[in-house]
Amino acid sequence: MKKWVTRRAFLWHxxxxxxxxGCLLAGRxxxxxxxxxxxxxxxxxxxxxxxxxxxxxGWWQLIHEAPEEVLARKDERLxxxxxxxxxxxxxxxxxxxxxxxxxxxxxxxxxxxSETATEIEETxxxxxxxxxDRYNEYLASLSEKGKAKTWRNxxxxx
Amino acid sequence: xxxxxxxxxxxxxxSSLARYRVMAWVVGVxxxxxxxxxIPLQFGAxxxxxxxxxxxxxxxxxxxxxxxxxxxxRRARFTLxxxxxxxxxxxxxxxxxxxxxxxxxxxxxxxxxxxxxxxxRRTEPADRA
Numbered sequence: 001m002k003k004w005v006t007r008r009a010f011l012w013h014x015x016x017x018x019x020x021x022g023c024l025l026a027g028r029x030x031x032x033x034x035x036x037x038x039x040x041x042x043x044x045x046x047x048x049x050x051x052x053x054x055x056x057x058g059w060w061q062l063i064h065e066a067p068e069e070v071l072a073r074k075d076e077r078l079x080x081x082x083x084x085x086x087x088x089x090x091x092x093x094x095x096x097x098x099x100x101x102x103x104x105x106x107x108x109x110x111x112x113x114s115e116t117a118t119e120i121e122e123t124x125x126x127x128x129x130x131x132x133d134r135y136n137e138y139l140a141s142l143s144e145k146g147k148a149k150t151w152r153n154x155x156x157x158x
Numbered sequence: 159x160x161x162x163x164x165x166x167x168x169x170x171x172x173s174s175l176a177r178y179r180v181m182a183w184v185v186g187v188x189x190x191x192x193x194x195x196x197i198p199l200q201f202g203a204x205x206x207x208x209x210x211x212x213x214x215x216x217x218x219x220x221x222x223x224x225x226x227x228x229x230x231x232r233r234a235r236f237t238l239x240x241x242x243x244x245x246x247x248x249x250x251x252x253x254x255x256x257x258x259x260x261x262x263x264x265x266x267x268x269x270x271x272x273x274x275x276x277x278x279r280r281t282e283p284a285d286r287a
């Protein structure tokens with residue numbers, strides 16, 4: 001709420017209070033002239049209220065919005081609307097992840113250095129390598145496929 | 159992201175400035191035609207077709223100009239005198255071209271200091287949002 005009471009904000013409040021009634025009065029005046037027979041005034045009759053609306057928009061923006069916030073919000077909206085990017089498939093399948101992260105458990109607690117423990121370690125390493133391979137394949141397929149073709153990017157280059 | 163999105167390109171300062179400059183020229187030329195061709199024709203030859211057509215068009219183009227000027231003013235954090243100059247540029251013939259040059263030079267130079275009218279004292283504003 002602090003942004004409403006800065007010195008700069010009061011400047012915008014004061015300007016709004018002057019400009020908006022001024023524009024509406026001028027629009028009213030042009031309406032009178034238009035109904036009085038001045039055909040050109042019809043154009044200005046609709047123009048003055050638009051100026052008042054612009055003043056309100058400007059007042060609101062100058063008080064509220066940093067351009068960076070506006071851009072961030074717009075990008076977020078675009079991303080949501082277009083679902084930019086793949087619906088990321090998990091590169092490491094869930095069972096492998098469980099294996100990689102689980103260190104203790106009822107069936108997974110052989111003594112250190114035992115044959116079973118070494119086997120489990122090897123399985124983990126192989127699974128991780130396989131997962132990495134799959135992920136690299138996925139990346140390669142992405143760069144091969146390229147982007148959607150648009151009029152800006154007719155070849156669909158990545 | 160290496161390539162900026164369309165929204166990012168649209169809202170870059172440079173493209174905001176470009177939009178403003180185009181409309182400044184359109185409005186400046188339109189107003190010059192109205193004042194230096196249309197009004198002499200209207201009162202000299204009694205022919206007000208130029209004023210009717212170009213005058214009306216100028217009025218509505220000025221609305222677009224105002225939108226772009228406001229957009230640029232917000233992005234470049236202009237002060238009130240600068241904004242007043244931008245608004246006035248569409249109302250006084252010939253002024254649009256001068257103001258457009260000054261605004262462009264200011265935005266391109268990246269100078270954050272506000273430029274001022276000659277009669278203004280050189281003080282820094284207390285707070286700039």
